[in-house]
Amino acid sequence: MGRPYTEEERAELKIRIKEIASNMFSKQGFKDFRIQQLTKQVGISLGGFYTFYKDKEALYEEILRDEKNRIRKKILTIIEEENQTPKDFFADLANVFLDKTATNKFYTNEYSGLLETLVWNDDPITAEDNLHFIQQIRRIWANKGINLSASDEELASAVATLAILCTHKDKIGTGFDSWYQVIEKLILDHL
Incomplete structure (x- = not known):
């Protein structure tokens, strides 16, 4: 298990996750979006993703609100x-x-x-x-x-x-x- 993120790291990672995910959603659509592809591009583990979002629906909904x-x-x-x-x-x-x-x-x-x-x-x-x-x-x-x-x-x-x-x-x-x-x-x- 990796070390916990500092508040500053969490804020920066969340921005990065949303930026990359937004780009992926725009090209792939929701159905073809894969969390594993996102985590690879962001440079975090799958478990790391789940410290930010419950699932891809929650990520998508937050991006929609933004x-x-x-x-x-x-x-x-x-x-x-x-x-x-x-x-x-x-x-x-x-x-x-x-x-x-x-x-x-x-x-x-x-x-x-x-x-x-x-x-x-x-x-x-x-x-x-x-x-x-x-x-x-x-x-x-x-x-x-x-x-x-x-x-x-x-x-x-x-x-x-x-x-x-x-x-x-x-x-x-x-x-x-x-x-x-x-x-x-x-x-x-x-x-």
Whole structure:
């Protein structure tokens, strides 16, 4: 058995584990990700990994939370600094969703797609977190004189619907464009 890690070593190793794992998830997806490959790249034992995470699901979920927070900060900065209107926001958001789901396995996989985790209100904590994010966006727009008729819940649902639609574009097939136009019209008509 190896020596215990100092707090500084633990903090550095955790960052390294998440950086390497994130890269592996993006290339391999969740299903093909192997903890043994990760530990080899990080330079720790398999037992060392389990001092940080219960399993690969726990690691993946922590990376998702970190990524969600990073993306949300970026969105708030863009809305604030680029004076993005609600219409521009939803159009850009759809393009980002489509690009990410097409180019990065981290954003869609068999376990829990990032986009769905970012926006789906499947539990009270996630729902509250999503509403808080929407309220932050609404405050920025209100400070710029843009007042929306849609409620926070309606805006959160619009973002969730857009994300789910974009995430499952391949499954929808040729009908995607029609569905996207319907969702776009619904969103824009209620802003």
